[in-house]
Each structure stands twice: as C-alpha cells, then as structure tokens.
Amino acid sequence: MSINQTKIELIQPDDWHLHIRDGEVMRDVLTDTARQFARAIIMPNLKPPVTTVELAKEYRARIQAHLDLLGITDFAPLMTLYLTDNTSVEEVRKARAQGITAFKLYPAGATTNSDFGVSDIKHCYRALEEMQAVGMPLLVHGEVTSPDIDIFDREAVFIDQILEPLRQKFPELKVVFEHITTLQAAHYVRDSSTGGKNTLAATLTPQHLLMNRNALFAGGIRPHNYCLPVLKREEHRLALLEVATSGNPRFFLGTDSAPHSKGAKETACGCAGCYSAFNALGLYAEAFESVGKLEKLEGFASFFGPDFYLLQRNTKKITLVKQAQDIPTELPLGNSTIVPLRAGESIAWSLI
Ligand code: NCD
Ligand code: ZN
Numbered sequence: 001m002s003i004n005q006t007k008i009e010l011i012q013p014d015d016w017h018l019h020i021r022d023g024e025v026m027r028d029v030l031t032d033t034a035r036q037f038a039r040a041i042i043m044p045n046l047k048p049p050v051t052t053v054e055l056a057k058e059y060r061a062r063i064q065a066h067l068d069l070l071g072i073t074d075f076a077p078l079m080t081l082y083l084t085d086n087t088s089v090e091e092v093r094k095a096r097a098q099g100i101t102a103f104k105l106y107p108a109g110a111t112t113n114s115d116f117g118v119s120d121i122k123h124c125y126r127a128l129e130e131m132q133a134v135g136m137p138l139l140v141h142g143e144v145t146s147p148d149i150d151i152f153d154r155e156a157v158f159i160d161q162i163l164e165p166l167r168q169k170f171p172e173l174k175v176v177f178e179h180i181t182t183l184q185a186a187h188y189v190r191d192s193s194t195g196g197k198n199t200l201a202a203t204l205t206p207q208h209l210l211m212n213r214n215a216l217f218a219g220g221i222r223p224h225n226y227c228l229p230v231l232k233r234e235e236h237r238l239a240l241l242e243v244a245t246s247g248n249p250r251f252f253l254g255t256d257s258a259p260h261s262k263g264a265k266e267t268a269c270g271c272a273g274c275y276s277a278f279n280a281l282g283l284y285a286e287a288f289e290s291v292g293k294l295e296k297l298e299g300f301a302s303f304f305g306p307d308f309y310l311l312q313r314n315t316k317k318i319t320l321v322k323q324a325q326d327i328p329t330e331l332p333l334g335n336s337t338i339v340p341l342r343a344g345e346s347i348a349w350s351l352i
Contacts, residue, residue: 001298006322008294008349012314013281013301015040017139017178017203017254019273020077022046022059024334026066029259032277032331034067034075036351038314041139041254042077044104045113049082053094056081074316078309080104080139084116085123092130101309102137102176103127107162109145111228112258112272117141121162128170137174137309142185143229152213155229156184163188171195176308177202179256181229183239189250190243201308203254204244204300206283207274207341212237223265224339227258228272244300245293252304255280261336278331278340285320285349318351325350 002009018040020029033040042063044050050059056079063077078101081091087103095103105124106117118124131138143154144161167175177189180202189202207227212234215225225231243251257280258273265271276283281301288297306313329344330337 001295003294008285008297008320009317010298010320011302012038012316012318013253014038014305014314015255015257015280016176016252016305016309017041017043017205017256018277019043019045019256019258020063021259022062025259026063027070028331028333028338029257029277030063030066030072030075031070033257034070034072036277036281036318038074038316039076039078039311041101042079044080044082045106045111047113049084049113049116050080051082051084051087051116052091053081053098053100056095056100057098078102082106082116083118083124083127083138085119087124087127089126089130092127092134092136096134096136100136102139103131105138105140107141107143107145107158110141110143112260114141121166125169128166128173132170132173135174135310137176139176139178142177142180151230152232155180155182159184159188167192167200172197172199174199174308175201178254179203179205179208179229180240181208181232182236186239186243190248198308201250201252201304202243203252203256204240205254205256205274206276206280206287207231208237209241209244209287210237210283223270224341224343225274226265226270226272227256227274230272241287241291245288245291245296247296247299249299249304249307251300252308253284253301254305259333259338261333262330262339263336265339274341275338276341279325279327279342279347279350281318281320281351282325282347282349283341286347289348320349321352322348323350324348
C-alpha cells in the first residue's frame with residue numbers, strides 16, 4: 001500500500017456483504033460494485049429467497065448474463081444460501097461441494113424479505129452441525145425480532161440470547177456477525193476467545209462508520225439513511241470506527257449496499273436499506289481518514305475478508321485520489337431511479 005496526502009494505492013478490495021436484487025436492476029447495481037470490487041458476497045434475500053443450491057446456481061447464471069452483457073470480466077459473485085427452519089444436512093453438503101460460499105441467517109421478520117427466515121435457531125441445529133463439520137461459514141443478521149425489545153437494543157440482545165449460546169454450542173462454526181452497529185457487538189467480536197482459530201469476524205458498513213442516529217432526523221425525516229440494523233448513538237459509531245481502523249483482522253468491509261427505488265424509500269412505510277455501492281470506497285476512505293488511520297484501510301478492505309474465507313487475496317491494485325466527487329441526486333435503477341448515500345453532496349476520495 002502507498003499513501004500520501006492526495007493518493008492511496010491499494011490491493012483491490014472485495015465487498016463481503018452486498019444486495020444486488022434480481023432482473024433488470026442488476027445491470028445498474030453491478031456496474032457500480034464491479035467498478036470498485038473484485039468479488040462480492042451476494043445476499044440471498046430475494047423474493048422468494050435463495051434457499052437451495054439449484055436456486056443459487058440459477059441466480060448466479062442470471063448475474064453472469066448481466067456481467068456478460070455489460071462486458072465485465074473481472075468481477076466474481078460469491079453465492080450464499082438463505083438458511084431456513086428446513087435447511088437439510090444434504091443441502092449443506094451439496095452447497096459445500098458446489099462452491100457456495102456461506103449460509104445467511106435471518107431471524108424471521110428481522111429485515112427486508114426475511115419472512116422465510118429462521119423462527120427458532122433450534123430448528124437449524126443439524127444443519128449448523130454440518131456447516132461446522134464442513135467449514136461452511138454462517139453469516140448472521142444479528143437482531144432479535146421480538147416487538148417488545150426496543151429497536152435500538154435488538155443487536156445487543158441478540159448477542160446474549162442467540163449468538164453467544166450458538167457459539168457455545170458450535171465452537172468451531174465460522175460466524176460472521178454482519179453489519180455490526182453497536183459497541184456491544186464491536187467488543188464482543190474483538191474480545192471473544194476463539195481458541196486461536198479463525199472462527200469469528202464482523203463486517204462494517206460505510207453508513208455505520210460515518211453516521212449516527214441523528215442522521216435519520218436531520219431537519220426532517222431522512223429515509224435514505226434508514227437501514228437495518230438502524231443507525232445508533234455516537235458512542236456506538238466511535239466504537240465501530242475504532243475496531244474497523246485497529247488493524248484487527250476480525251473486522252472487514254461489507255457495504256450492505258441494499259438498493260430500493262426512490263419511490264420505495266420515499267413513502268409512508270419506506271424500505272430499509274442504504275445504497276452505498278456508488279462510491280463505497282470513497283466513503284470508507286473518508287471514515288478512516290477522519291481518525292488518521294488511512295494506512296489501516298487496505299487490511300480492512302482487501303486482506304482480512306479473503307483470509308477469513310480462506311480465499312486468495314486479490315493482486316490487482318487500485319488507486320484512490322483526493323479529488324472531490326459530486327454524488328448525483330439520483331441514479332438509474334432499471335425503469336426507476338435510486339438515491340445513493342450522500343446524494344447531492346461531495347465526497348473527498350474518488351477512484352481513478
Ligand atoms: C437489506 C435489504 O434491503 O435487503 N436492508 C437493510 O436495511 N440492510 C436487508 C439487510 O441486510 O438487513
Ligand atoms: Zn444486508
């Protein structure tokens with residue numbers, strides 16, 4: 001990595017948590033992601049969800065068809081399966097044999113398109129046992145869904161009620177605590193003992209590193225800053241920034257870029273999800289620079305993810321320059337439009 005005041009050269013990053021949806025919109029969102037990232041973990045929360053190896057293969061073929069049409073040859077989607085109460089041991093074995101990268105646990109009702117999610121983790125014990133045995137990572141949306149738990153507490157309660165008992169029961173299972181948003185999650189991942197093994201990690205989004213919950217209500221309600229897990233207090237943002245920039249390999253990049261059309265966001269019951277794919281790397285660079293830790297960006301963005309997933313690191317280099325880039329107020333999204341994160345503002349770092 002080389003850094004000076006105006007230029008950062010680093011190994012090309014990957015995005016370890018990404019939503020690209022399906023159909024025509026993929027054309028637009030894949031273009032944004034592939035401009036920056038070499039690989040991305042593709043989330044399986046389609047309607048209906050990607051619950052089997054067959055469905056994942058079909059989805060991968062649709063993604064590949066779009067990449068071919070776009071002439072993109074240097075981007076690889078990494079496929080995941082959506083864990084359900086009924087995921088079988090055979091499906092886990094088949095997933096392992098056929099190159100599926102991970103399973104995703106959505107507690108039922110936790111977020112966008114999670115109605116088919118797990119109703120009780122006990123229903124998944126046999127599948128989880130097999131995942132542990134074959135080294136298949138489990139990616140978790142770490143929030144409880146009980147309506148009597150305050151929405152700002154759902155991640156911290158998930159750690160105590162679900163995650164820690166799960167890790168006690170399956171100590172060798174590889175777990176990624178996705179898009180963490182709290183000090184409790186940051187410290188849990190930082191401080192948990194894994195017996196020296198590479199079994200616990202967390203991804204961090206640009207929005208949770210750059211914004212606190214005030215950004216939801218700045219001068220009026222701000223639907224484009226609303227995602228799940230929801231933004232938290234400043235003390236949480238600071239704890240996330242601290243672990244992300246610490247050089248600890250348990251923390252790596254996952255944008256959780258989650259496209260929803262402008263209309264689906266700007267409505268009486270708007271969807272959760274921030275669209276950060278347009279200039280995600282610029283946003284991460286801004287976050288790292290804010291605490292004088294740009295030299296830690298490459299490990300977080302380009303090394304710790306592949307190391308955790310036991311994949312090769314990328315070799316191609318990319319360059320970010322300190323050159324203000326205006327973020328458009330809207331971008332095309334299939335037949336509609338989307339409002340990217342920081343729309344209408346300017347971002348200091350741009351990819352050349
Ligand atoms: C995601 C989506 O829209 O698919 N939304 C979000 O707010 N992050 C789902 C998710 O990752 O929770
Ligand atoms: Zn997500």
